[in-house]
Amino acid sequence: MSEPAGKISVHCTVNGRALILETYPMARLLDVLREQARLTGTKEGCGEGECGACAIEIDGALVNSCLVPALQAEGTKIRTIEGVATENQLHGVQQAFLTHGGAQCGICTPGMILAAINLLARNPHPTDSEIREGLAGNLCRCTGYTKILASVVEACRAAQQATEPRP
Amino acid sequence: MEPRIIGTSVPRKEGRDKVTGAARYVDDISFPGMIHGLTVRSPAPRGRIVNMHFDSGIPWPDFTIVTAKDIPGKNCVMLLIDDQPALADGFVNHPEEPVLLLAHPDKYLLEEARRAVRIEIEPSAGVFTIADSLARREIIWGLDNIFKSFRVEKGDVDSAWSSAAFIVEGEYETGAQEQLYIEPQGIIAQAGPAEGVTVWGSLQCPYYVHKALLPLFGLPKDRIRIVQTETGGGFGGKEEYPSMIAAHAALLAWKSGKPVKMIYDRAEDMVATTKRHPSRTIHRTGVTRDGKLLAMEIDFTIDGGAYQTLSPVVLSRGTIHAAGPYECPNVRIKSRAIATNAPPHGAFRGFGAPQSVFALERHLDRIAHVIGLSPEELRRRNFIRKGQTLAVHQVVREQVDLAGLMDRAFELCEYHAKRERFTHENLHAFVKRGIGFASFLHGAGFTGSGEEYLASEAALEVTCEGRVRVFAGSTEMGQGTNTVFSQIAAETLGLGCDQIEIAQPDTARVPNSGPTVASRTTMIVGKLVETSARAVQKSLLDSGLLKSNYTPAEFNAACAAYINVHGPLQSLTKYQHPCDLHWDDERYQGDAYGAYAWAVYVAEVSVDTRTAEVHVDDFVAVQEVGKVINPILAAGQIEGGVAQGIGFALYENCVWQQGRMINGQMTNYIMPTSMDIPPIRVFFEEIPYERGPAGAKGIGELPLDGTAPAIANAIAQATGADIRRIPITPEVLLEILESVHV
Numbered sequence: 001m002s003e004p005a006g007k008i009s010v011h012c013t014v015n016g017r018a019l020i021l022e023t024y025p026m027a028r029l030l031d032v033l034r035e036q037a038r039l040t041g042t043k044e045g046c047g048e049g050e051c052g053a054c055a056i057e058i059d060g061a062l063v064n065s066c067l068v069p070a071l072q073a074e075g076t077k078i079r080t081i082e083g084v085a086t087e088n089q090l091h092g093v094q095q096a097f098l099t100h101g102g103a104q105c106g107i108c109t110p111g112m113i114l115a116a117i118n119l120l121a122r123n124p125h126p127t128d129s130e131i132r133e134g135l136a137g138n139l140c141r142c143t144g145y146t147k148i149l150a151s152v153v154e155a156c157r158a159a160q161q162a163t164e165p166r167p
Numbered sequence: 168m169e170p171r172i173i174g175t176s177v178p179r180k181e182g183r184d185k186v187t188g189a190a191r192y193v194d195d196i197s198f199p200g201m202i203h204g205l206t207v208r209s210p211a212p213r214g215r216i217v218n219m220h221f222d223s224g225i226p227w228p229d230f231t232i233v234t235a236k237d238i239p240g241k242n243c244v245m246l247l248i249d250d251q252p253a254l255a256d257g258f259v260n261h262p263e264e265p266v267l268l269l270a271h272p273d274k275y276l277l278e279e280a281r282r283a284v285r286i287e288i289e290p291s292a293g294v295f296t297i298a299d300s301l302a303r304r305e306i307i308w309g310l311d312n313i314f315k316s317f318r319v320e321k322g323d324v325d326s327a328w329s330s331a332a333f334i335v336e337g338e339y340e341t342g343a344q345e346q347l348y349i350e351p352q353g354i355i356a357q358a359g360p361a362e363g364v365t366v367w368g369s370l371q372c373p374y375y376v377h378k379a380l381l382p383l384f385g386l387p388k389d390r391i392r393i394v395q396t397e398t399g400g401g402f403g404g405k406e407e408y409p410s411m412i413a414a415h416a417a418l419l420a421w422k423s424g425k426p427v428k429m430i431y432d433r434a435e436d437m438v439a440t441t442k443r444h445p446s447r448t449i450h451r452t453g454v455t456r457d458g459k460l461l462a463m464e465i466d467f468t469i470d471g472g473a474y475q476t477l478s479p480v481v482l483s484r485g486t487i488h489a490a491g492p493y494e495c496p497n498v499r500i501k502s503r504a505i506a507t508n509a510p511p512h513g514a515f516r517g518f519g520a521p522q523s524v525f526a527l528e529r530h531l532d533r534i535a536h537v538i539g540l541s542p543e544e545l546r547r548r549n550f551i552r553k554g555q556t557l558a559v560h561q562v563v564r565e566q567v568d569l570a571g572l573m574d575r576a577f578e579l580c581e582y583h584a585k586r587e588r589f590t591h592e593n594l595h596a597f598v599k600r601g602i603g604f605a606s607f608l609h610g611a612g613f614t615g616s617g618e619e620y621l622a623s624e625a626a627l628e629v630t631c632e633g634r635v636r637v638f639a640g641s642t643e644m645g646q647g648t649n650t651v652f653s654q655i656a657a658e659t660l661g662l663g664c665d666q667i668e669i670a671q672p673d674t675a676r677v678p679n680s681g682p683t684v685a686s687r688t689t690m691i692v693g694k695l696v697e698t699s700a701r702a703v704q705k706s707l708l709d710s711g712l713l714k715s716n717y718t719p720a721e722f723n724a725a726c727a728a729y730i731n732v733h734g735p736l737q738s739l740t741k742y743q744h745p746c747d748l749h750w751d752d753e754r755y756q757g758d759a760y761g762a763y764a765w766a767v768y769v770a771e772v773s774v775d776t777r778t779a780e781v782h783v784d785d786f787v788a789v790q791e792v793g794k795v796i797n798p799i800l801a802a803g804q805i806e807g808g809v810a811q812g813i814g815f816a817l818y819e820n821c822v823w824q825q826g827r828m829i830n831g832q833m834t835n836y837i838m839p840t841s842m843d844i845p846p847i848r849v850f851f852e853e854i855p856y857e858r859g860p861a862g863a864k865g866i867g868e869l870p871l872d873g874t875a876p877a878i879a880n881a882i883a884q885a886t887g888a889d890i891r892r893i894p895i896t897p898e899v900l901l902e903i904l905e906s907v908h909v
């Protein structure tokens with residue numbers, strides 16, 4: 001679909017960096033992030049909001065970026081998978097996915113990790129069924145979700161251990 | 168010596184890049200001047216191409232347009248044979264068949280252009296079902312619509328019927344299944360008469376693509392180069408189809424002189440690319456009074472779609488697995504792959520076996536019911552044992568204890584107690600519960616003499632810094648090739664995994680290790696890696712530059728010294744077929760596979776009899792797979808395969824209309840989510856296989872075979888429903904439930 005309207009400037013913060021994106025207002029935020037901001041960690045799996053491979057956080061809310069028009073990003077704070085690890089330190093959820101087999105082919109992994117982080121921000125101690133429900137919008141064809149669940153459980157445990165005062 | 172690295176869950180080699188989003192998949196790559204390509208496809212299932220209209224309003228001169236006439240070499244996508252054209256030339260044989268290619272720098276305009284091309288077809292009658300194809304309602308392929316047929320004979324089936332106390336018959340069907348890797352298919356190509364053709368893409372088998380492009384361009388081997396990029400799942404779906412997309416991208420690049428990227432969107436990927444072959448199996452089985460299998464007659468048919476592609480090979484595996492891990496003196500299996508006017512069906516994890524194993528394992532439960540034995544007792548009396556012969560006359564030489572696997576699985580899920588309890592509780596419940604199982608085998612590696620013909624190679628070299636590089640054509644697509652090869656090389660060389668590098672599969676750099684399919688990568692190619700590592704180690708030891716019981720630092724120093732004195736240190740190993748494995752292609756008899764994995768899977772389900780919805784509540788998977796090289800990766804293979812098997816059994820329903828899939832979206836083709844999957848409890852028995860690396864056998868496809876029949880048998884136990892086909896959607900189950908008056 002060509003965009004008859006002219007391009008607009010969208011001001012937003014992506015992974016802590018202020019960006020001005022020159023884009024058509026109805027361009028998919030997924031494409032703008034991948035092609036203009038060159039943040040290719042966000043993936044397209046289905047283009048219709050079913051698979052969650054393109055999940056990102058906008059102002060702390062988990063969204064499928066394939067369904068978000070670029071103009072909606074105006075004035076927002078966006079986090080993509082590239083903004084999760086700091087320097088050389090993986091986020092606890094990333095580390096858990098790496099250690100416990102939560103990633104296989106890796107294509108759902110960015111979205112899945114953001115979904116898990118988003119879930120844990122809202123609910124730091126989810127039950128098994130709360131994790132299943134929290135990740136139900138992110139499809140994985142490789143793992144049968146078993147090791148993903150184990151990774152999230154492990155990330156919770158590690159986070160809890162880290163915050164507990166040492167004897 | 169105790170292994171240090173084999174048997175430990177070393178983290179995935181490329182895992183860090185995957186969890187940080189740094190891993191580069193094909194759509195994440197772009198080249199200067201790159202333009203986008205797409206495919207215009209046939210709107211009709213079969214007929215003559217009368218005309219191609221280009222509507223006005225599109226700046227056509229700005230587009231690169233390719234038709235069959237632009238192909239520099241032969242118009243085919245070479246696989247086993249050359250019957251499939253890269254672009255239809257004058258006639259189409261299935262819906263969505265590629266007819267014309269377009270390329271342009273603006274992908275939005277390109278999409279508009281696609282809609283502005285109209286392919287006019289003068290329709291011919293098509294064939295859309297197995298029955299119509301077998302009845303030769305129209306001849307659409309060859310002389311008889313048959314791509315391939317096999318006949319397996321053991322003993323004397325015809326004479327056996329008269330001594331059977333029971334004869335049980337049954338017909339079973341399985342539906343098409345979409346691989347549904349989350350990364351859609353995609354290729355980038357660069358091509359020109361001077362430079363040759365280079366392809367980067369999401370693919371399983373670089374050398375398949377290489378072979379396909381040779382006749383298409385008529386170029387020498389060294390002018391075609393295929394590079395695998397990070398691949399977001401394959402499951403067979405990226406075994407043969409990437410050759411088609413590579414052909415298209417390369418043709419557009421050849422004509423435009425620019426790099427061309429072709430990425431399928433989900434809808435195109437689902438309607439146009441391969442799926443698991445739909446199947447029909449007819450069983451007739453004679454059983455003695457005490458429950459011994461006496462005669463099995465099996466008629467197995469798969470729907471191959473419009474071109475032959477890999478159907479003969481899929482049929483072969485399905486045929487060989489059709490009689491299962493049971494001893495039966497008289498067996499006849501007749502099988503065939505037939506043509507219909509649908510897009511070709513293709514490789515999908517399990518490769519024919521999930522279809523024929525579903526039929527057999529449902530049939531055995533029905534036999535047990537008829538003759539008044541429990542399903543487990545019937546199998547126990549017929550399990551194959553070491554020294555006995557399978558249907559294809561293969562004498563089982565490995566240690567096998569299916570009864571032991573079954574006992575362990577039953578204990579882990581309290582099978583007997585649950586079966587009894589559910590039977591009692593179900594009497595007065597709307598939600599009925601059931602528990603069922605399947606026992607099965609899966610052969611690892613290419614069938615019969617396949618590995619001998621492949622003659623795969625893998626190589627290993629060391630650098631003067633002591634870095635170790637593995638060169639293999641085997642691809643990583645999530646299943647763990649990189650990690651497993653690192654572990655095998657590190658273990659053999661006495662190093663850490665970090666010291667091992669796996670070269671990117673690139674036909675200009677790596678030898679042909681055969682395709683990454685058939686549960687063969689660890690067992691066959693892993694062994695070549697192990698042998699190469701051993702040879703390099705021996706060179707270092709024999710040179711006197713390295714003493715045994717060395718440290719990594721001493722190894723590094725020895726590499727530097729060796730290379731300084733003798734030059735590069737590398738070793739290439741070619742597959743040697745064991746001389747005691749024999750296969751007769753004519754009679755379809757012999758050692759079908761070097762090794763088998765053996766398994767018993769148990770599924771527990773609940774069925775809401777008001778909505779006919781099924782949920783799998785618990786799943787226990789017990790298997791003997793030789794030595795497990797990486798427990799987390801191995802369990803991950805089984806868990807993921809079981810989840811795909813749950814989809815195959817319950818949810819994944821391709822809806823066809825005149826050869827076209829009409830639910831080609833993730834919104835209406837339903838794969839399991841985290842809410843649909845039970846705890847999958849995986850257990851390994853490990854009996855080292857002497858010819859596998861560190862004793863390993865193949866496991867990748869195994870879990871697809873037994874999952875669906877275990878679930879179907881559990882539903883039958885819960886409801887009394889006589890399940891004959893999958894997927895068991897609520898609509899299908901409701902119809903059966905109404906007929907049994909639950």
